Amino acid sequence: xxxxxxxxxxxxxxxxxxxxxxxxxxxxxxxxxxxxxxxxxxxxxxxxxxxxxxxxxxxxxxxxxxxxxxxxxxxxxxxxxxxxxxxxxxxxxxxxxxxxxxxxxxxxxxxxxxxxxxxxxxxxxxxxxxxxxxxxxxxxxxxxxxxxxxxxxxxxxxxxxxxxxxxxxxxxxxxxxxxxxxxxxxxxxxxxxxxxxxxxxxxxxxxxxxxxxxxxxxxxxxxxxxxxxxxxxxxxxxxxxxxxxxxxxxxxxxxxxxxxxxxxx
Amino acid sequence: xxxxxxxxxxxxxxxxxxxxxxxxxxxxxxxxxxxxxxxxxxxxxxxxxxxxxxxxxxxxxxxxxxxxxxxxxxxxxxxxxxxxxxxxxxxxxxxxxxxxxxxxxxxxxxxxxxxxxxxxxxxxxxxxxxxxxxxxxxxxxxxxxxxxxxxxxxxxxxxxxxxxxxxxxxxxxxxxxxxxxxxxxxxxxxxxxxxxxxxxxxxxxxxxxxxxxxxxxxxxxxxxxxxxxxxxxxxxxxxxxxxxxxxxxxxxxxxxxxxxxxxxxxxxxxxxxxx
Numbered sequence: 003x004x005x006x007x008x009x010x011x012x013x014x015x016x017x018x019x020x021x022x023x024x025x026x027x028x029x030x031x032x033x034x035x036x037x038x039x040x041x042x043x044x045x046x047x048x049x050x051x052x053x054x055x056x057x058x059x060x061x062x063x064x065x066x067x068x069x070x071x072x073x074x075x076x077x078x079x080x081x082x083x084x085x086x087x088x089x090x091x092x093x094x095x096x097x098x099x100x101x102x103x104x105x106x107x108x109x110x111x112x113x114x115x116x117x118x119x120x121x122x123x124x125x126x127x128x129x130x131x132x133x134x135x136x137x138x139x140x141x142x143x144x145x146x147x148x149x150x151x152x153x154x155x156x157x158x159x160x161x162x163x164x165x166x167x168x169x170x171x172x173x174x175x176x177x178x179x180x181x182x183x184x185x186x187x188x189x190x191x192x193x194x195x196x197x198x199x200x201x202x203x204x205x206x207x208x209x210x211x212x213x214x215x216x217x218x219x220x221x222x223x224x225x226x227x228x229x230x231x232x233x234x235x236x237x238x239x240x241x242x243x244x245x246x247x248x249x250x251x252x253x254x255x256x257x258x259x260x261x262x263x264x265x266x267x
Numbered sequence: 268x269x270x271x272x273x274x275x276x277x278x279x280x281x282x283x284x285x286x287x288x289x290x291x292x293x294x295x296x297x298x299x300x301x302x303x304x305x306x307x308x309x310x311x312x313x314x315x316x317x318x319x320x321x322x323x324x325x326x327x328x329x330x331x332x333x334x335x336x337x338x339x340x341x342x343x344x345x346x347x348x349x350x351x352x353x354x355x356x357x358x359x360x361x362x363x364x365x366x367x368x369x370x371x372x373x374x375x376x377x378x379x380x381x382x383x384x385x386x387x388x389x390x391x392x393x394x395x396x397x398x399x400x401x402x403x404x405x406x407x408x409x410x411x412x413x414x415x416x417x418x419x420x421x422x423x424x425x426x427x428x429x430x431x432x433x434x435x436x437x438x439x440x441x442x443x444x445x446x447x448x449x450x451x452x453x454x455x456x457x458x459x460x461x462x463x464x465x466x467x468x469x470x471x472x473x474x475x476x477x478x479x480x481x482x483x484x485x486x487x488x489x490x491x492x493x494x495x496x497x498x499x500x501x502x503x504x505x506x507x508x509x510x511x512x513x514x515x516x517x518x519x520x521x522x523x524x525x526x527x528x529x530x531x532x533x534x535x536x537x538x539x540x541x542x
Contacts, residue, residue: 136360168360171402217355224356227317227348228416229372231340237374239367239384 011071012134019061019132024141026248027129033259034125038118040263044110047117054121054128061132072127079120086112139163140242157233165221173214180209269293269316269424269456274325276311285311286479288325295423298450298457300467300487303476304501309460312476313428316458317346330423344373347417349430353409357401362393362412365401369420387419388412391445407438414445424456425449431466443469464491464505468526475500488524507531 014020019027034050041047058065069076086108093107130138143160150156181191184205191202271291277284285308293299303309314320315327318339327334329342347369350356359365363384370380388394391411401409410430417425427446431439443466450457459470467473473490475483477500483490491508498504504512507525514521521538525531 136364164360165358168358168401171400172354175402220350220352220355221358223319224348224350225358225368227319227343227350228358228369229340229343229420230368231372235374236371237377237380239364239371239377239380241377 011131013063013131014134015062015132017060017062017132019057019128021247022132022251023242023244023248024133024137025144025242025244026251027133028138028141028145029252030255031125031129033255035122037259037262038122041266042114043266046262046266047114050121051117054124057125057128061128063128063131068124068127072123075120075123079116082119083112083116086115135167136164136240137242139167140240144242155233157236161233169217172217173210176213177206177210181206268295268328268330269458270326270328271315272326272328274315274322274327276308276315276320277323284323284479289479289481291474291481291484293456293458295456296454298469298471299459300470300473301458301460301476302462302464302467302473302502303482304462307476307501308479309476310428313348313426313458313460316424316426317343317348319348344420345422346424346426347420347422348426348428349410349413349417351429351432353406353413353433354401356413357409359401361398361400362388362404362415363397365412366416366419369416373420383419383421384415387415390418390449391415392441405435405438407434407441410434410438410442411445414442418449422455424458427457427459427461429460429462432461432463439466462502464497464502464508465527468505475502477501487526491526492524 034053037050041050058068087104088102088108090105090108090111093105093110096104096106098104139160142163143156146154146156146159189202189205191199191206193199194202269292271289274286274289274291275284276286289312301309301312311320315322315334316329318334318336321334321336321339329345332338332342334342357365358368366384366387367380370383375383384397385394388397391414393408393411393415396404396408396412401412404412413430414425425446431442434442446457446459447469449455457470459466461467468487468491470487473483473485473487474481475490482500483493491504491511494504494508494512507527507530510531511521511524519538521534523530523534525534
């Protein structure tokens with residue numbers, strides 16, 4: 003079940019993309035998304051397809067893995083495309099399918115929007131596949147750091163994120179244990195009407211919440227015992243460092259985005 | 268040095284005191300086991316030592332500093348604590364991050380941090396797992412990481428609050444042998460809260476709590492000599508002690524009361540060779 007959808011997972015490798023600073027990757031992703039929304043020429047789409055394909059190859063993550071992992075997304079892309087083809091009313095009428103008049107603009111716009119969706123999702127997936135969640139947290143903390151001056155608890159948020167990430171496997175394991183324990187007591191939440199199934203989830207969720215609260219209390223005590231006094235005035239063990247390659251990538255991405263914008267604008 | 272003077276403690280919203288007028292002194296470098304039945308207040312006592320609980324009345328002093336809500340943070344840099352549940356004290360996403368957590372709190376510079384992390388992982392023999400995630404570690408390994416986290420902060424006192432009670436026998440033995448080693452090498456004070464009397468027998472001194480008072484305070488051998496009286500305070504004498512007592516009942520005398528299996532086996536061989 004876990005393997006079927008890969009958005010948000012991390013695959014440790016030692017590739018060029020993996021080695022980039024998480025901030026570089028996030029900036030590049032944002033620039034890429036901006037580019038997606040300014041372009042209106044077909045040949046630039048093919049450039050972007052090439053770019054995404056290049057990134058995937060550089061990341062050494064098998065393309066088949068991406069294709070399999072993004073299965074639900076394919077449907078979304080295909081449906082978006084078909085929807086546009088059927089309901090677009092601009093341009094020249096091409097032919098008639100069961101009373102729907104198909105226009106050439108339908109293909110073009112459908113293709114554009116489906117491509118945007120597809121490329122964006124692949125790039126975002128590539129970010130999480132090649133960057134440990136903790137590194138993304140660190141990068142977000144760096145981006146949001148100026149907001150601490152406005153009194154927003156960015157450092158606290160970063161610690162909360164890190165602890166949540168650390169507890170995901172623990173809680174998954176716990177959920178598994180509880181569901182087995184309840185199954186042993188005759189609970190079945192896989193059959194019956196939707197309402198019954200939702201009702202049967204309660205005996206799973208309540209113990210999970212109770213144990214989560216207990217765990218939180220114990221963890222808070224352990225943190226306090228180890229000298230935690232709030233997230234400010236701490237030093238940091240983990241470091242994210244901009245290397246030469248990161249500067250180059252950010253410059254290249256910015257230049258590319260600006261020139262594409264000027265070309266189309 | 269840890270001193271408790273006339274310490275009373277009561278949890279909020281609860282009528283009865285956990286302790287009343289408790290007096291206790293623990294010297295630097297001692298290895299003390301605190302034993303007692305469930306609810307005897309042994310875990311609470313551990314929490315009083317680093318300010319996780321504050322005494323309702325009376326004074327707790329660590330190296331002459333009285334623990335108050337202001338001084339408790341400073342005291343926590345001197346007293347490291349390992350808790351019972353390995354899962355609930357692992358803060359970091361990886362082993363190294365977890366050991367770093369305490370150091371980050373103390374605002375230790377990063378260079379020093381890296382050195383201390385390596386050193387403390389070495390001490391608990393977990394260097395090979397430095398970048399592992401907690402979900403890939405066994406309970407015993409997690410407790411060793413917890414111990415490393417405490418060691419990295421270079422405390423004078425290590426408090427183990429039933430730190431081995433959730434571990435399998437192998438994990439337990441590894442943690443205990445590491446503690447033994449650390450105690451010998453670093454001259455840290457070890458305070459071990461436990462209900463395992465075999466474990467308590469490893470200490471230099473055993474303090475038994477019963478209903479908020481000190482029922483016994485002395486050498487482990489004297490403690491185990493109490494034999495059946497231990498039932499009175501809800502403790503089960505270990506097998507070795509039971510064998511010894513059966514032997515004495517049969518008027519078979521051995522040179523001294525055995526503390527653990529090795530000593531028992533020695534005594535039995537001595538008996539066998541005599542006859």
